[in-house]
Amino acid sequence: MYSLLLAIIYIAFISLGLPDSLIGSAWPVMHQELQVSVSYAGIITMTIAGGTIVSSLFSDKLTRKFGAGLVTALSVLTTAIALFGFSISTHFLALVLWAIPYGLGAGAVDAALNNYVALHYTSRHMNWLHCFWGVGAAISPYIMSFYLTNGQSWNNGYRTIGILQLILTAVLFFSLPLWKRQKDTYTSDSTTKALSFSEILKLKGIWAILIAFFAYSAVEQTTGLWASTFLVTAKNIHPDIAARFAAFFFLGITFGRFICGFIADRLGDKQLIRVGTGIILIGLLFILLPSSQTFWALSGLIIVGVGCAPIYPSIIHATPTNFGKEYSQSVIGIQMAFAYVGTTFVPPFFGWLASVTSLAIYPFFLAFFALLMLFSTERLNQLLKG
Template sequence: MYTLLLVIIYIAFISLGLPDSLLGSAWPVMHRSLDVPISYAGMITVVISIGTIVSSLLSDRLTKKFGTGLVTLVSVMLTAVALFGFSFSQSFIMLLVFSIPYGIGAGAVDAALNNYVALHYASRHMNWLHSFWGVGASVSPYIMSYFLTGGRAYTEGYFFVSLLQIGLTFILFMSLPLWKQSRRVSAADEHYEPIALKDTLKIKGVKFVLITFFGYCAIESTAGLWASSYLVEHRGVPANIAAQFASYFFIGITAGRFLAGFISDVVGDKRMIRYGSLIILLGISLFMFEYRSHSMYMISLIIIGLGCAPIYPAIIHSTPVNFPKRYSQSIIGIQMASAYLGTTVMPPLFGFIVSVSTIGLFPVYLLVLTGFMLFFSEKLNQTLKLTA
């Protein structure tokens, strides 16, 4: 039962990644078609982020009442509806409307699935599952590119991905009996109970893990958004090459999570976070120098991606170990909200810094964020050691 369910979860993680990079790949065409400024993409991402934060905070109560299977099914169905809506929206207002179910669906399923895997499967599966998220996030730009380079509309790309999500919704619907059986089997040893936000924050170490997660997602999202612009504006790398190099950051994350799966059970989540942070610092340090060969920037970005790879899965997987299992869904839900907050706030903050200073501060900004994350990760370890 658990093996078949794991296969379903792997497929669901690909689904989680599919919508995440669609907007970025389609927006250069979308904003012209809709006759809105290119900056309006920020409004869409803010609406999506608000939805994900709200649904992440509610995930504990939803999962307790309806179970992981049904929450996952409804969440994926909401993202399918949102993507389908994007495929026929002819106005920016309609995009904002469909961004609401987009965000709500993404947040709830992310928190529910991550908690389920953290409770029931080994650390290696958490790494491999998030590697499959990377597969989904890498595939969707190619799907969009296929339609755009073929002279077709971006709406067809959204429509195709919405069909994939609808197909997954059907698979999840057919798998509901598996989830129900799993819920009966595990109910006796989970003792799961929802807990209020203010009470969750009082648990020793929770605030530190939230800040750590905020810091990590700030690093990942800032690097993904600004690396290409830094290479073009500050290092003189041609735009087409810089765009390719920026993609290697995500390739580093995807490949790194696949490789981390083979060692994470032996090394342990705590050390995976520590070693990953140190590798990020190494990659950023290399990225700060000027090179005659552009390939060194690519290698530096891959190293940063490899360092990022194990941190997200390790933080999630260690939650039921670091804190009472019965509160893990509540804590993971808040962690996801903190993650989305870091993703939403910190890249625009660097944009503001660029507007008043220089984009040359990009590596310094990443160094500060990484040091911030590592500091609070170690504070968490110290706190847990004292309360053990």
């Protein structure tokens, strides 16, 4: 039963990644058909982000009341319904409205599933599970591309992903007895404690880890979003090559998490965060090298992706150890909320900052947040020792 539930959770992580890259891959066609500006994609993504922040903050209450298995199943169902809503939409306003349940479902399942894994499985599985998220995020653009290159509508791409989510929903509902047999802290353990937001924010070391999660998410999202533009503008790299290596950044994260799975239990979460940050800084040094050869900048981008790989899973997996099993769902929910704030607001802020200065600040900007993340995690370690 342990192995069967673990396999279902792996599939669920693929599901988490499936919707995440759909808008980016389809928007060049979508905005033309909907007759809106290309910049309107930001309205949809901000709406989704708002939903994920809200549902992350309330994930603790939901998980305590319904259990991790049911919350996961209902959240995936909500996301599937939203995807079907996207598939029948013919007006931009309809997309914005469907983006609300899209975000609410994504945030709840993300927090509930990550906490369940942190409580019941090893660091190795946490890294591999997040690797499977990358598999899902990589699959959906290919599905969308299949329809677009064959002269079909982007609506079909959303419909197909929605069908896959519905199939997973059915699997999750059938698997609910397995979740109950695996000890669920939030339905069977009387020592668990519900915390208000103000109580969570008073936990020892909480602000250090929230800043760390915010900073890491800022690094990952800003790197991926602005990589191509930086390579073309600051390094004079051909747009086709730049776009390919920007995608390699995410492949670096996925591959890095696969490799980290083999060493995670041996090194431990704290050491993985340190090693990952060091690799990020090495990658940024490669990008900074004033060489006319494109090899260094392109290689540096991949290295940054590999460095990012273990950090997010390690922060999540260490939460029960750092703050206690009884508080982990509360803490992971608010950690996720801060992560979404970082991914939502920092990349546009960099765009504004680069517009008034220069895109050449890209590696320095990323290094600042990487060091802020490392300083915050080390500060947490000191506080918990004291």
